[in-house]
Amino acid sequence: MFENLKAQPADKILALMAQFREDPRSAKVDLGVGVYKNAEGVTPVMRAVKAAEQKIWETQESKSYVGLAGDPAYSDVMINLILGDTVARDKVAAAATPGGTGAVRQAFELIQSANPDARVFVSDPTWPNHISILNYLNIETVTYRYFDRETRGVDFDGMIADLKEAKPGDVVLLHGCCHNPTGANLNLTQWQAVVDVLLEKALIPMIDIAYQGFGDGLEEDAQGVRLVTSSVPETLIAASCSKNFGIYRERTGLLMAVAQDTNAQALNQQTLAFLNRQNYSFPPDHGARIVSTILNDDALRSDWAAELEDVRLGMLGLRQQLADELQRLTGSDRFGFIAQHRGMFSLLGTTPELVEKMRVDNGIYMVGDSRMNIAGLNAQTVPILAQAIVDAGV
Numbered sequence: 001m002f003e004n005l006k007a008q009p010a011d012k013i014l015a016l017m018a019q020f021r022e023d024p025r026s027a028k029v030d031l032g033v034g035v036y037k038n039a040e041g042v043t044p045v046m047r048a049v050k051a052a053e054q055k056i057w058e059t060q061e062s063k064s065y066v067g068l069a070g071d072p073a074y075s076d077v078m079i080n081l082i083l084g085d086t087v088a089r090d091k092v093a094a095a096a097t098p099g100g101t102g103a104v105r106q107a108f109e110l111i112q113s114a115n116p117d118a119r120v121f122v123s124d125p126t127w128p129n130h131i132s133i134l135n136y137l138n139i140e141t142v143t144y145r146y147f148d149r150e151t152r153g154v155d156f157d158g159m160i161a162d163l164k165e166a167k168p169g170d171v172v173l174l175h176g177c178c179h180n181p182t183g184a185n186l187n188l189t190q191w192q193a194v195v196d197v198l199l200e201k202a203l204i205p206m207i208d209i210a211y212q213g214f215g216d217g218l219e220e221d222a223q224g225v226r227l228v229t230s231s232v233p234e235t236l237i238a239a240s241c242s243k244n245f246g247i248y249r250e251r252t253g254l255l256m257a258v259a260q261d262t263n264a265q266a267l268n269q270q271t272l273a274f275l276n277r278q279n280y281s282f283p284p285d286h287g288a289r290i291v292s293t294i295l296n297d298d299a300l301r302s303d304w305a306a307e308l309e310d311v312r313l314g315m316l317g318l319r320q321q322l323a324d325e326l327q328r329l330t331g332s333d334r335f336g337f338i339a340q341h342r343g344m345f346s347l348l349g350t351t352p353e354l355v356e357k358m359r360v361d362n363g364i365y366m367v368g369d370s371r372m373n374i375a376g377l378n379a380q381t382v383p384i385l386a387q388a389i390v391d392a393g394v
Contacts, residue, residue: 012367013033016033016365016366017032019365020032020365025363027384028363028365029363029364029365029376029381029384030373031364031366031372031373031377032365032367032376033373033376034180034344034345035373036243036246036311037375039314039378039379043246043248044246045246046245046246046304046307046308047303047307048300048301048304049246049294049304051300051303052289052290052297052300053290055293055297056289056290056293060289066282067273068095068273068274068281068282068283069094069095069096069269069273069283070254070282070283070285070288071096071288071292073292073296074096074291075094075096075254076089076292077295077296078239078241078254078291078295079094079256080295081222081295082209082222082225082226082239083222083225083226083256083258084222084226086226086229086230087230087258088262090262090265091258091259091262092256092257092265093256093257093258093259093265093268093272094255094256094257094269095254095269095273095275096252096253096283096284096285097253097254097255097283098280098283098284099242099252100208100240101129102251102253102280102283103240103253104133105133106255106272106275106276106279107206107236107255108120108137109137109275109279110255110257110271110272110275111204112137112139118139118204119139119140119141119167119170119171120139120141120142120170120171120172120173121141121142121162121163121166121170121172121173121203122134122143122144122173123147123159123173123174123175124144124147125146125147125181125182125347125369126173127180130208142162142166142170143162144159144162144163145158145159145161146182146184147184147347147349151337152182152184152337152341152346152347152349153184153337153340154184154190156186156190159194160194160197163194163197163198163203164197164200169204170201170204171205171236172194172198172203172204172205172206173206173207173208174205174206174207174224174228175207175209176207176208176209176211176222177209177215177216177222177224177225177343178210178221178344178345179343179345180345180371181367181369181371182341182345182347183341183342183345183346183347184337184340185215185342185343186224188223188224191223191227191228192227194228195228195231195232198232199231199232204234204235204236205236206235206237206238207225207228207235207237207238209221209238209240210240210242210243211343211344212244213305213308213309213311213312214244214343214344215342215343216342218308229258233259233261234258234259235256235258236258237256237258238255238256239253239254239256240252240253241287241291243344245290245291245294245304247287247290250286251284251287252290252291255272257269257272315374318374318375318379318382319338319341320339321379321382322335322338322339322374322377322382322385322386323336323338323339325382325383325386326338326389329387330390344373344375345371345372345373345374346371346374347370347371348366348370348371348389349370350370350392352368352369354370354392354393355368355370356368357392358391358392361388361391361392362388362391362392364384364388
């Protein structure tokens with residue numbers, strides 16, 4: 001049997017990590033891995049997370065299974081964090097998942113089960129695992145224009161034109177905030193125009209929100225999601241706590257199915273639990289317990305929000321420093337888009353050849369499509385990156 005297995009393509013980011021580790025240069029800069037790092041290059045455990053874990057350790061009396069959909073308290077706090085009071089709780093079915101990736105996978109499984117003929121429209125570019133999972137499930141994928149390589153902003157006219165080609169029942173995958181890999185985001189007026197197309201064409205939005213709080217703030221980053229979810233009949237939302245709680249290894253995600261028809265909630269909830277049972281049965285609980293402990297404790301929630309805000313402002317400061325340094329070196333504001341992007345990532349919009357040149361000549365490691373992790377920088381490495389960009393002729 002095993003001889004019939006086919007070799008799978010190597011993961012480009014993992015290969016880049018290996019190259020970085022083997023590079024002997026002391027001034028090398030890792031901008032490839034999509035993990036938040038502080039100025040010392042460490043992914044820290046947040047203060048509120050440590051306090052919540054201590055509280056859990058002191059009070060938890062069992063490690064027995066939770067329900068198939070996870071702890072309801074976790075679903076409740078996450079629904080409130082993302083949707084606020086824009087959607088009534090009895091319209092939302094939710095299930096805990098192993099990370100945001102698990103939520104994305106379960107959402108695609110639900111789509112395939114509910115409408116095998118549905119196509120999924122994804123932005124060009126998008127997070128590569130979106131495409132990988134869709135291909136693995138043999139779900140037809142259609143790309144829509146998103147990133148304008150001239151302005152390094154959103155090609156909104158192209159996006160709308162492409163979405164208008166979708167058929168009723170097709171799914172549109174949207175990034176809730178902090179678009180990965182580009183960093184270019186829709187404004188609220190553009191979100192409303194997307195809603196208009198979704199309604200006009202009877203399309204189903206699926207929103208992947210993995211970076212709430214990393215862009216313009218916790219409430220601001222949720223505005224687009226809330227607008228869509230409160231405006232259309234049905235929405236799928238895949239959420240992750242890896243970044244904004246810093247609990248990457250705990251694999252803490254949530255899948256929501258929102259229906260304006262409250263009669264659909266019971267069936268949707270049953271379906272999410274069924275999908276969990278077929279895949280991994282009971283979801284992991286430790287990360288979910290951390291999140292619900294923090295969000296249900298006023299002091300912990302306040303401390304978590306304050307530390308998250310420090311992280312957000314730190315990344316914005318690095319963006320501005322890099323844009324300013326590039327303007328100083330080039331005498332041009334053509335890199336101003338870096339300061340306008342939001343979240344951990346920006347797409348430089350250059351060629352794989354120039355990305356490779358920066359790696360060879362300057363020890364700058366970023367993904368071949370020129371996605372760079374802003375959180376991989378610090379005040380000392382920003383000038384190194386800026387000089388490498390100029391030297392490469394980006």
